Amino acid sequence: MKAGFRYWLRDRFWALPLAIALAAAGLAVALTTLDLELFGSLPVLFSGGPEGARALLAAIITSMISFTGLVFSITVVVLQLTSSQFSPRVLNTFLHDRFTQVALGVFVATFVFAFVVLRTVRGTAETADFVPTTAVTAAVVLVFVSVLVFLRYIHHITQSIRASTIVTRIGQDTRALIVRRYPEDAEAPTAGAPAAGPVYRVPTDEGGVVQSVDDDRLAQVAVDHRCSIRLVPAIGEFLPTGATLFEVTGQEPPDGEDLCAAVVLNAERTLDQDVGFGLRQLVDIALRALSPSLNDPTTAVQVVDQLHDLLRCLVTRPMPPRRRCADGVLLLTVPETRFGDLLALAVDEIARVGAEDPRIRSRLRLMLLDLGDVARPEHVPPIAHMLPAFADS
CATH class of the missing domain: 3.90.1170.30 (Pyrimidine nucleoside phosphorylase-like, C-terminal domain)
Incomplete structure (x- = not known):
């Protein structure tokens, strides 16, 4: 009788961002392993040494965690505004918004990716240098992707709190349910008598x-x-x-x-x-x-x-x-x-x-x-x- 796993997962705002972050961690491990196996045979995408790679990845980690906090704060303010101005019952529309979940997932994924890659950078007086150039370059690419997603997120969130957008979205979801629940060619069910017994x-x-x-x-x-x-x-x-x-x-x-x-x-x-x-x-x-x-x-x-x-x-x-x-x-x-x-x-x-x-x-x-x-x-x-x-x- 309790909500099934599909319903439970659908109502968890964190589920999709977590899945994207885990995928980013797996990608980071895969790219660093590839760099380690083919060290020296791949085109050098990041030309810096270990100290430069560490500084770059540390900057990405610090900036992305602050960036994610900013985006999360914006989302919470939007939810509060929507609840007070329209109705608390429309919050599910925002909590189920896939683009918002994907945006937060991309920001967290960039942080996780850079953090996983950072631990593989080696280069001290006692150890040989190793810089996963492909993985470091991928971290830089993820930063640019995050900037593009953020710009799209700002546009999306400003549009989503307009009264016309909220009303239209609820109407579209309800109409889809009506079409699914009451087909135009639906026929009356056959008649039947209840089974005998207590x-x-x-x-x-x-x-x-x-x-x-x-x-x-x-x-x-x-x-x-x-x-x-x-x-x-x-x-x-x-x-x-x-x-x-x-x-x-x-x-x-x-x-x-x-x-x-x-x-x-x-x-x-x-x-x-x-x-x-x-x-x-x-x-x-x-x-x-x-x-x-x-x-x-x-x-x-x-x-x-x-x-x-x-x-x-x-x-x-x-x-x-x-x-x-x-x-x-x-x-x-x-x-x-x-x-x-x-x-x-x-x-x-x-x-x-x-x-x-x-x-x-x-x-x-x-x-x-x-x-x-x-x-x-x-x-x-x-x-x-x-x-x-x-x-x-």
Whole structure:
């Protein structure tokens, strides 16, 4: 039930920089070994002696560790600014930003590379001179690469804290989930009756938010034990420790650990399978923008436009129940958020907080009218129910 290794690794900001640093250490060992084996037969790329190599590598080490600290400080300031101005829930967008991780990895890798190479430089009154010319030259090249990455990082970080960039990025991630979760050619699952037998409740041994569910694994467990499995909480809901996670109907209940292993619980919601979380992030940004402390209705309008795009994508797609059936038997049921609930999430709070702003109400009304024009028949009722509240906009 705990987050799998893939989820655990994805949420570790240090994982990619550490991997790059280890790769740099391995490269340093390989190049110095190559220099040692072919000493004197390679073109001389670095022409200095042992003292010059030591001074150069020491300067690289000192400067790169200070450089890395500066970049890390900039990143922390950006995270604090984003959390206070937009929403703490958008921090994952930055923590999962691959370019920021790669940039920090390159800076740390340059430091590690130079440090490993430095220990191989020899040349005293008691020992023969040895300067790994290829490795020293590679350290200089890494410094220039770090400068280029830093310039690109400054541009990237300044762009990433713009309101339009944050809103667009969340919208793109949410839209990708919608397309993946609700294909345009999706068909309603076949009907099936629950298996016969008593109902068993499977509690959770730890609390957390339901991040994702492995439908295939649970359906296979249901087939093996000839039972019906129903997940009690919906994706994105919090489950306290000891609460019921599954209800199993059948004569041969499966082991609770097998069921719990198919569910990922964690401390917060993600966009793995939770469309509502994408909408929640956008709504939070709009509410923060409409607060008296910020008073930024233009950002709220941008959010409404992004919500319009996402809801338009939803209303044109079928949203069949999330269940699995086989041979007339209901194997698995996973509760899903209905379109009406997602629409209410996207509209209600913004409409209430922005009731005095004519631009917000006008945009919401135009959005609902457009959604009503393109919606599939099953999605029309919640839109029609909400429209009268904006009749005077």
